[in-house]
Amino acid sequence: MSLPDGWELVVGLEVHTELLTASKLFCGCENRFGEEPNTHVCPVCLGLPGSLPVLNRQAVELAMRIGAALHCTIAPSTFHRKNYFYPDQSKDYQISQYDLPINSRGYLDLPDGSRIGIERAHLEEDTGKTTHLSSGGRLQGAERSLVDYNRCGVPLVEIVSAPDIRSSAQARAYASELRSVLIATGASDGRLEEGSIRFDANVSVRRAGEPFGTRCEIKNLNSLRSLQRAIDYEAQRQIDLIESGGVVRQETRHWDEGLGETSTLRVKEDAEDYRYFRDPDLVDLAPEPAWVDEVRHRLPPMPSERRSALGALLSSPTSAQLDAVEAVVELGIERFVHAVARENGDVVIALSRAANELASAVDEVDRLAEHSFVTVVDMEASGEVSATQAKALLAGLLAGEDSDPRSLARAKGFEKMDQSALSTLVEELIGAHPDEWSRYRGGDEKLAQFFIGQVMRRTKGQANGKTVIEELNARR
Amino acid sequence: MSSSLSRDDVEKVARLARLRLTEAELDLFTGQLAQILDHASDLAALDLHDVAPTAHPFGLINVMRDDLVEASLPPEEILREAPDAEQGRFGVPRIVGEEP
Numbered sequence: 001m002s003l004p005d006g007w008e009l010v011v012g013l014e015v016h017t018e019l020l021t022a023s024k025l026f027c028g029c030e031n032r033f034g035e036e037p038n039t040h041v042c043p044v045c046l047g048l049p050g051s052l053p054v055l056n057r058q059a060v061e062l063a064m065r066i067g068a069a070l071h072c073t074i075a076p077s078t079f080h081r082k083n084y085f086y087p088d089q090s091k092d093y094q095i096s097q098y099d100l101p102i103n104s105r106g107y108l109d110l111p112d113g114s115r116i117g118i119e120r121a122h123l124e125e126d127t128g129k130t131t132h133l134s135s136g137g138r139l140q141g142a143e144r145s146l147v148d149y150n151r152c153g154v155p156l157v158e159i160v161s162a163p164d165i166r167s168s169a170q171a172r173a174y175a176s177e178l179r180s181v182l183i184a185t186g187a188s189d190g191r192l193e194e195g196s197i198r199f200d201a202n203v204s205v206r207r208a209g210e211p212f213g214t215r216c217e218i219k220n221l222n223s224l225r226s227l228q229r230a231i232d233y234e235a236q237r238q239i240d241l242i243e244s245g246g247v248v249r250q251e252t253r254h255w256d257e258g259l260g261e262t263s264t265l266r267v268k269e270d271a272e273d274y275r276y277f278r279d280p281d282l283v284d285l286a287p288e289p290a291w292v293d294e295v296r297h298r299l300p301p302m303p304s305e306r307r308s309a310l311g312a313l314l315s316s317p318t319s320a321q322l323d324a325v326e327a328v329v330e331l332g333i334e335r336f337v338h339a340v341a342r343e344n345g346d347v348v349i350a351l352s353r354a355a356n357e358l359a360s361a362v363d364e365v366d367r368l369a370e371h372s373f374v375t376v377v378d379m380e381a382s383g384e385v386s387a388t389q390a391k392a393l394l395a396g397l398l399a400g401e402d403s404d405p406r407s408l409a410r411a412k413g414f415e416k417m418d419q420s421a422l423s424t425l426v427e428e429l430i431g432a433h434p435d436e437w438s439r440y441r442g443g444d445e446k447l448a449q450f451f452i453g454q455v456m457r458r459t460k461g462q463a464n465g466k467t468v469i470e471e472l473n474a475r476r
Numbered sequence: 477m478s479s480s481l482s483r484d485d486v487e488k489v490a491r492l493a494r495l496r497l498t499e500a501e502l503d504l505f506t507g508q509l510a511q512i513l514d515h516a517s518d519l520a521a522l523d524l525h526d527v528a529p530t531a532h533p534f535g536l537i538n539v540m541r542d543d544l545v546e547a548s549l550p551p552e553e554i555l556r557e558a559p560d561a562e563q564g565r566f567g568v569p570r571i572v573g574e575e576p
Contacts, residue, residue, distance in 0.1 A: 021543050022543050022544065022545050023543050023544060023545045023546070027546075028541075028544060028545055028546025028547075029545070029546070029548045030545045030548070036551070036564060037551070037563065037564040037565045038551045038554055038555065038564055038565065038566075039548065039551050040548045041548055041549060041551075041554055042546075042548050042549050043549070046554070054539060054540070054541045055539065055540045055541070056540070056541060056543050057540040057541065057542055057543060058542075058543035059543070060540065076537075078531065083492075085494055087566070087568040090566075130568075131565065143570050144567060144568070144569060144570060145567075145568050145569075145570065146562055146563065146565035146566065146567055146568075147565055147566040147567075147568060148564070148565050148566075149566070273492055275492060278531050278532075280532070282539075283532055283534065283536045283537055283538070283539050284531065284532070284537045284538075285537070285538060286537045286538060287538070288538075
């Protein structure tokens, strides 16, 4: 969506990502999604008197990986209590980092070449999950709430961008790229639908050249689509308000995905109202320089690099192929395509099979040897099997039916169809479908698909589509 | 040194802590808190430019544990002390408008 002439959008995003640790940030309760309520809680994460938090080393490691991937300064840091009265924390404060975060001042480069500044990426604990009764689960108007503390104390890193984002599409691109980076570092599983990554957007508008306008913080953005829609809605709301003589009030607003609207949740408190103070139960965190260096050193290649490397295998990629490159990199399965390239195989076929057949069974790809994938791609490229058969072979290999593509092909009866048998079959089908044949002869190319479909049905997918068209054209 | 703490400051701090104070209590605590702040502000008379702030009485840093799962409490035990519980969850009154 574009804004009315003369207006500029200014957005900063706060992204919370849960860390893939085994246990919580300050206690040994299991960090696990989707369990029975309150089965992973203990005196520490409930904040019972006498309990003491102890920092999880792996959470620090993952936080530093995020910092390294975002080109941040990784520095000594401290933990503060953020005090507030809301039952998603039973101890009435959240342990977070305040003036000295572990990671600060970095950046993220987006695929379009733009660079978004990162102000900080700090460690904190997640909150419990509240369910609001008697208003269709919505926050406003709830009479009573139920709380599950399983998520309470799960390690989070909050990544705060600079207000460098200028459109809702760019906000989406940033969120999407950041998600890929978080997955690549091993810090996050990237599952938006499970709330592993959550977005808050600070949105303001200004007339071009003017200072920043008053911002509103939008909450409850659970998908990339919600993020983009909410920013579009909010920008237009603020512009309409200002153009009709009103003033934007600094507040927190709630996005309602069903209504496609934001509404006031509460007027923003000042930061000091959280009465931050040092948590006296936790000592300073100052990772040894050798540990920090090691984290930076061991950091795997980031998605941007990996996309370039994979894209470089294609001579002049189409936009569909670029999408496939993105998908394959996101799933971390590009090694299969690289293996085909190393053997001088057909990279276009390999990319397509990876982005479709491997992607649809991504949890099983460890069963598939790279050389088996190379073989299947070669079999398809040489016409030894049809595309349909190649897909079936990959499905079989991924399902563990066999580990050798050629023996699986024999078991499935995928032998190259005899040219004369195909010729006879095409002849037969032309005779059986005179109307379709005359339309095809008359130039209706769509009918080729009809004949290919018939051939595939009769041969159980054994025939090669291109060969069928050759047979048809020979008689046209 | 005199404190700049006002009665309004105390009223605000009490509100943030969800404390309901009477007029008499506000007067009493403004005086007491001002005394404490005055006492602390005596430090300002000292030359401390080469003394690092003390955040903790122990000279410890980097106290960490390995990422190992330990047993949690049984949910029955956790919910036994709760004034209200339903479907394995803690029941709380309507609380809108204070989420951070």
